[in-house]
């Protein structure tokens with residue numbers, strides 16, 4: 060399942076990408092262009108808008124996002140489409156929205172600092188921007204946030 064998020068949902072789009080999902084997002088776009096893009100590429104439209112989008116795109120091709128808080132928004136999307144089992148953190152470039160490709164330790168050697176080279180458990184590279192990503196050097200803010208999200212599985216706040 061792939062998505063396009065409306066202009067009000069930048070943080071939701073970013074976090075869905077961090078969790079591995081394919082999400083298009085533009086900080087400026089006309090509603091009609093988003094509707095057209097969603098139709099053309101078969102993407103689900105995520106929206107906070109109650110105007111054009113809600114009138115022209117019907118469920119399940121559109122989801123009205125209820126909360127203004129990004130954590131609630133992520134939980135709602137994953138609950139609604141039952142996507143928790145497909146969460147794969149850090150497998151997609153949040154800039155390019157492209158899947159990362161595994162990179163051997165050998166090939167990563169000259170692309171990262173010695174500290175990262177010694178301590179990372181795995182490496183990956185984006186084929187769009189050539190940025191190198193790695194896992195396992197620290198337990199950081201992002202990992203904590205991902206864990207907190209996963210604990211909220213099935214607990215969408217309704218109403």
Ligand SMILES: [Zn+2]
Nearest residue numbers: 152155185188
């Ligand atoms: Zn990239």
